[in-house]
Amino acid sequence: MKNVHPGKAVVLISGGLDSATTLAQATDAGYECYALSFDYGQKNRIELESAKQLALDFAVKAHRVVHLGIGQLGGSALTDPSLAVPDFDAAQTGVPLTYVPARNTIFLSVGIGWAEILEAQNLFIGVTSQDYSGYPDCREDYIKSLETMANLATKAGREGRTLHIRTPLLHLKKSETILQGTRLGVDYGKTVTCYSPDERGRACNQCDSCNYRRKGFEEAGIPDPTPYLRAANQ
């Protein structure tokens, strides 16, 4: 059952597979979508082009790319030029080197602010705890806690116009996400998931992110449209 007037929603989009699917889901559910992306010094800058294309494809009401100078604080292989993005290692446990400290919290905080300005009561983020990748800020207890905080942080929340953090992918496997997105018309060939793609957006096929994505397509039984630079190691 589709709710035709669920209201406004801010949707965080990176240009990757998960957030593209999330935007498709929010659009399909009838939300009036406002897309938000971040230029935070990520090496994978081509993903912002992908985000802009997605915003057009799904005819969002507005798309903002907010600059955040957090790369200068260092600490992650995704932003720090002195750290190389590691190849996939199935035996790796714990939080990976690609973890950007507090990234989702920073992104969601800006989303909370924009939602209040727009009087939107929904904030979508495509986090998933299912394909475990070791990121602490992709788990359900974190999201619940952030929602509680958000409603104390804002004028809107204090006055009872509750903000809901929506995470439709939280309990989906990558293959399930791909099946849903395909049904909703996402062109995954336009999304960039790789941590270090080339300047044309072609994927390395070696990093964690490429691995989860490739296996997702295999499991879903859907042809993988990703432009790869080379064959996988395994």
Added chain:
Amino acid sequence: MKNVHPGKAVVLISGGLDSATTLAQATDAGYECYALSFDYGQKNRIELESAKQLALDFAVKAHRVVHLGIGQLGGSALTDPSLAVPDFDAAQTGVPLTYVPARNTIFLSVGIGWAEILEAQNLFIGVTSQDYSGYPDCREDYIKSLETMANLATKAGREGRTLHIRTPLLHLKKSETILQGTRLGVDYGKTVTCYSPDERGRACNQCDSCNYRRKGFEEAGIPDPTPYLRAANQ
């Protein structure tokens, strides 16, 4: 009793009276201080010069000014060129036009990230709920909730290296803050509190912020070193 080795602390400094006092308190308590400021499109840009001077005066380990492009989202008289900063109105209730949606949450989120990178377990912010100014993100329940969230958001928090959000001014009146800071050597003549100072940092003496500050000095019985552009309205 002074704890001589309380560890590292990230201290948010705006260049205003409250955060200058907070930095003085953290320094006096023996913390190894890392100062963090934000260039977020505020009209009061002169405060960043004041922040840089404070960082030097208190010999912090490092000072970072992080650019945040949140002004483009609009919604506040402090960043939106189309909205004038209102004069002080003692009869005003509710959240004022100078409220920047989710500002403290965004600032603290970046602070959480830097604290994790530095392996600091303390994050200071000079919020106060005492001189009530209508900001929802300056209250104790909000700060507690944010602390809970922060420790679920990060690798450090998940592994038991708890981050503490320190708010030494939370229950202090402005006059008490001024008395403490004066005792600790803060030169308040160098701090900028006004919402719309001139290019030399001289204060308007009309806005909410100027009013609370001026009355604080009066109540504390300490000569007010603020360079004012004109006499107060009342």
